[in-house]
Amino acid sequence: MSILSWNCQGLGRPQDLTVQRVMEMRKKHFPEILFLMETMNIRNVLVDIQVWLNYDRVYTMDPIGRCGGLAVFWKKSITLEFLQADKNVIDLGVEFGNRKFFVSRIYGNPRSELRHIVWEKITRIGIQRKDNWCLIGDFNEILHNGEKLGGPRRCVSSFDDFSNMLVACGMLEHQSSGNSYTWGGRRGDLWIQCKLDRCFGNKAWFESFPVANQRFLEKEGFDHRPVLLNLFSSQETYRGSFRFDKRMLHQPLVFETIKQAWQASTSLFGHSLSERLRRCRRALSMWKRTNDTNAKEKINCIQRDIEIEHASLAPSFDRMALL
DSSP states (O other), X not given: OEEEXXXXXXXXXXXXXXXXXHHHHHHHHOOSEEEEEOOOSOHHHHHHHHHXXXXXXXXXEOOBTTBOOEEEEEOTTEEEEEEEESSXXXXXXXXXXXXXXXXXXXXXXXXXXXXXXXXXXXXXXXHHOOSOEEEEEEOSOOSSGXXXXXXXXXXGGGGHHHXXXXXXXXXXXXXXXXXXXXXXXXXXXXXXXXXXXXXXXXXXXXXXXXXXXXEEOOOTTSSBOOEEXXXXXXXXXXXXXXXXXXXXXXXXXXXXXXXXXXXXXXXXXXXXXXXXXXXXXXXXXXXXXXXXXXXXXXXXXXXXXXXXXXXXXXXXXXXXXXX
């Protein structure tokens, strides 16, 4: 089972880059629960996206003006109980098979002077909760100056409220992979990166899910990295169904590949129509894997260059825009 959280900063129509990115992550990871923050769109649009993503359920909260908004998508294989829900904290009871646990989606207040209200709310939950529980989301806060690159250093006391909340709730951060500086942005002439998005779990959580881990995904031109929380050591990969790509029609050796598969006979029923079609499908799938008809390698190279530029201490914004 996996949970994915992303501050997507705007979610619209299928042609938008944000929706394409969500669909890409769905195809690759298909998490049981998907949290999206800063959707900046109303429920009708998010219900459409639920259909495109093939999730069974969706919970939404409309933005205020052009700011905020959130959505929770989940599969029918799990049961969610919404214990508390507002723009900063969504506290859920989760049933997955014979397992029961708690997950809280957190969005720290963007205004630093109001952030302590969110920490107090979480602390009130945590003081009474001894069952397995994790926090995931965009906390909009860091634990110390070492979790920030660029910009002026902050006063040490400014980290106390966030740190005290985690201690009071008995929270520890998950083991992670990928670039943990999940947010990057310009402040004047400065490029600043911070560890804002992450996952924490209490003692009971790690006893129930000892190999749970978080993975910070690529930014691909967005301000925030998505965070993927895997509860088990391995994650079943999504396997798409075969689709014929008309771009293959005029590619070299495609006709010969189909002809050989059609005429081959490997069983007593080798000349049946269904058997011929299966052989052609397998042959074309193998051909596609060895021939980049959709410029996949070029796309991967550009994505790697974007990631390198985003992670740089002094990125070139012109090159970033070009990529």
